Amino acid sequence: MPENTPTGLTGLAFGGDYNPEQWPESVWREDMALMREAGVTMVSVGIFSWALLEPSPGAYDFAWLDRVLDLLHENGIRADLGTPTVAPPAWFYRAHPEALPVTAEGVRQEFGSRGAICHSNAAYREASSGITGQLARRYAQHPALAMWHVHNEFGVPVSACYCSSCAVHFRDWLQTTYGSVEAVNEAWGTAFWGQRYGSFAEIEPPRVTPTVGNPAQALDYRRFADATLRENFVRERDILHRLAPGAPVTTNFMTALSQCDSLDYWAWGREVDIVTNDHYLITDGRRTHVNLAMAADLTRSVAGGAPWLLLEHSTSGVNWQPRNPAKAPGQMARNSLAHVARGSEGAMFFQWRQSRRGAEKFHSAMLPHAGTDSRVWREVVELGASIEQLGPLKGTRTVADVAVLWDWHSWWAQTLQWRPSEDHDARERA
Template structure:
């Protein structure tokens, strides 16, 4: 990052000036009368709130017409919050253009791949590449920055909101012009572009830059590299817009840090956040995360928080949004069980969050999100939700010593790559059933199941500090990455990769000579033809696991390759299914089928033992407890998370109990779905 994140993080401060963990919510006072505002501040203090995000969807209120402004109400709210000791993460209010702007300038509205206009009536109805929208938005940003520069409540700027949530892919004429400019910068010449796009296929060769378009609705499958480049461009265009707002804010308020809320969660994949964070687009990383109920829901929360930590270079980050209870946008919106409000929040803290905020403070009485939970629900403060929120505030106050600490690196890493995600799931592939993120999550869940702590990393992260690097479905492997992975394994690291890895280069061109292409020599195997499975098909392995989705017809090409498992059934019965090659002082393992989290959990011990990696947890807690570690200059903070609905004993685990009802004498016991935080001196 261009700016050290820890020096730009908007820490809340205690009475003695020490750092505190941030706590709060999105606050939308414009939805309520002035009589409610003072009660809000009083209740915020009662709940331990010390920071709120303000004015996120306030453009129409702040600028009622093109030529009028109304900041009086926001001045009053800012002053009230400051008087209550509450800092403001002030949004630039550009997330949803007001009706007067879209009426006067409908050319700012996004266009779908099929040519349909995305009309007003919801939110994010604007084109990232529209010069008209940008001019109006930056005018608003400048007005806000000028007005609130120096306001004592202002602790951070919040650019727009959830950039790309609804408008990541715009196919308008504005987007087409910007796409051409991006392509010129990337390829310089049409010959370079024609080579990268493989335009000799289907008579697609371009002879003029003006012929280039986004991959709009076509008669058949659009050019795959055109699709991939449009994904790259779309992420870049949003980042460029983010930086345009950021630059205005830095010009006027250079001492106030700037961020925007990422959405590292579930299937949200259009924004390459590794690029956004790694290029210094923000001063500190912030994220929104919502749990989708299911068998791996809390593992997914842990995975996403862990990945957010990687984006923040393992420095503290800001949880900008999550929910106190039910959301409003899932097919069935389940309320959280008692204790889950705190558990979910503290699991983010375990993975590096130094601020915990909810959407939103007070539950809306009208609008599309009126059924979305909040810190103050429809029932008011005399409610279980508000009492739980206030209890969390007290817990976060106790955890003040954690503020400013960093996540302690693990010995195992799972490599996550946005471009492999995009490319591996495009059309015209061997199967449409492949799910990149699910494969990565399954490996993470399997590591949790064997009690081994792991980091989620990106291709920007150095590999050398890890004993084991797992790179599932690393589909896109440029030559430089192939060299890095080879160097890692030959230097003593233990690489594990899977089916459909190493297949293409950065232009989505096949590495010829047999699969897995760029990794073929390192792995010591060759695959002539893929063996995807139909939805209901499976193949049993001789290690008592079962593969689905994919199989490979593997030929071993090097004598130092050991076959760890073979197919017992299916078209490739008797052939290798899992191989490991010793190379240098390390190894390279290939898993040719989707084993799921249970199958991977049974395979992992052999892979980890080869690297000398074992669980840090007592045997009775392995698989039942997740461990995350943060550390300061003189202490380690152990976050112990009960993954089950039963109490779990922690024999031999010692430390000062900061929070968690685990007992203080004798053997510690972690209650069901509870998190305990222990502090140990570094010498222990």
């Protein structure tokens, strides 16, 4: 049985996403020294590195990742090692353009961002199994390995694809779920507006229609899309369990109801060895501390009450909202420790060193552009010391006094088109 806590971590986890491939190796030594100064115990590596690890089909370059993992081990830092399957290389799409996702409007989304994946696509499934197997075989015995981090934030930014491969996959899912096309007609109420189907072959994904489409079809497509993403998680997880037994396997959830609306995390929580979560503050005037508390409690619930781990949050502002205010002095520590109080086995961030290039260069980090002579860095070092002192909390449970019932499928049903009032929002407390 795989462990359900990061291997080799004696206290709480403190650290962040570490992307050394974005920097010259001369910077890596400084990273190690500063990580030690900050009390970093674990970092997430390799999450978007497929194009560097497999620069051309079947040709691998693991030397740089070997050096990174060896350096981490020499410095007593554990590695949450990513399978980079959220970021297939450009060469993959050149060979398999049909693996790019298609929107409900029929627009194929292009390479050049991240997460552009049709999860039903056979070539994607084969290629992602290939790189996952390579990593599992190479690093199963590496002494820095603490756990496996499959993919990244399933469901974000693409939660469903509407291409012809997904249509075939959807029909298979319907056949398994309902058994007969008559049962589909009954469940979807297709007598309404003449939508009756004579065979599974006549059914398509709920693409754009002249006016509102069949609501039960739309709801089933959300269930199907969620199940399809989970199939790909389970496929990678099983490869890792088989080739690298022992280390726990996770994928980072986004349980805040304002950040990911496409996964049924009750079902996902049953598939991971350890529940991990990413949480970011939405600064549109809502009470962010309420959102944080609910997300953390929901994450603990998804974990069945067991400890979980905050795998990403931010030291200060993010960069993907219209306005991204910096956190006030002390706000980072308060938020980090609020997660710990609600059952997190530590506090990790996106990311360790603030990027100098790319779409997230204005996103805050543990080591900001301003360097170590900065408030953020001083607060990070202070928080690292606090997290170290809280080591005895590892493995302890948080007990709730009250319960709130929450069901993702019910929420999805409440968001379908044409209902009594759009003002009703099941998430109003979130």
